[in-house]
Amino acid sequence: MRIALFVTCLNDTMFPDTGKAVVRLLRRLGHEVEFPAAQTCCGQMHFNTGYRKQVTPMVRSFAETFAPYDAVVTPSASCAAMVRDWHPRIDSGAAPVASNVYELAEFLVDVLGVTDVGAYYPHRVTYHPTCHSLRMLKIGDRPLQLLRAVRGLELVELPDATECCGFGGTFALKNSEVSAAMGADKVACVRATGAEALCAADNSCLMHIGGILTRTGPDVRTVHLAEILASTEEDPHE
Template identity: 50%
Template sequence: MKVSLFITCLSDAIYPRVGEAMVRLLARYGVTVEFPTVQTCCGQPAFNSGYWKEARTTAKTIIEAFEDCDFVISPSGSCTGMIHHYPKLFEDDKIMYEKALKLQSKSYEFTQFLVQVLGVTDVGASFPHKVTYHPSCHGSRLLGVKDEPMALMSHVKGLEFVPLPFAEDCCGFGGTFAVKMSDISAAMVSEKSDHIKETEAEVLVGLDMACLMNIAGNLRYRNEPVRVMHLAELLYEGVK
């Protein structure tokens, strides 16, 4: 299979170790991952702000970047979810609409690809720590990614999973929402941190670095000794 990595802006610019963990984990299953360098932002900030013309420009770049591959995998449910909006952007352009549908059908969030495509739920990892999990809004609600991360964590030796109270509540990031309504966003992430503290977990994991960055920033501000990781990082650290 020809698999391409859609790294996303945050992972590319701030958290490259997430992409590295994904690629190295997949290599253990004989999957070689390509990286089209022409890829850019998925267009979600423009799309959510009502700038659909600009969103179409970036969407076309993404569609062309990944046209010649069998699967596209990403460490972000949010950015993968944006690809699912592409057909809506091109409803008046038959050719681009068909291309958008094709890209949508072969795009997967990382845990989706591991579990649904490769059939892997046990990577052979060991991680003897107390862990809780934040299910990001777009991944869980738009893509329906719920069982896959839980299946993967359930097979990690030594991992003690602690459910997060009110786990499905938004962390308050929401991209431009955090800028336009910063006071509400700050209150939401503070509440999320309160619930994380309740679990007494050593580690918080998730599937979207935007949400994890927001939560990690609040935890650091409060001097809470909780390590924040993408699930791909946890799994790779556990098999090294």
């Protein structure tokens, strides 16, 4: 199986270690992963802010770049949802490639059929199901299955887990007061768990929640699912 990493703009720019973790994890499981250098944005930011005509070339470029691969794996439920749900509607020619795009957890569980990836992360962790993973991709408990199999990890339930954290891309800018209030509610729930780390499938949400956590008291660190799953005793993620 030829697997490509779709790292996404946010991860490439601000959280490159997450992309590296995906590659490290999949290679540890015996798979070769390539990084197509021609990849660019999936077009979600443009599409959500009304520049729909300008998105079409981006959709076509995505399809052309990832067409040679059997599977495209991304550490972003948000971008995976954009590609799978909207790319075929924008350009029907993008449908075959879009159907081969997977968020990391669903790829591991549904395609590779694994839940125990040999990870080790000896910390108390709570999991936030991001809106796109929950409502568009409907990945359900796949991340939880993976986290439960991590040695040393204590998984604690997050109160009101299905509530949005308030980020929502440009929503956080256009509706900053509402966004901040939603984020504060989410942070209160995170702190109530006593967790050392908050995990999610989207660094955009972790960035929003993490900013509030940092400003409001004793640190609860944020960590992407990929980084936990890539962590081992020999090569731990702190």
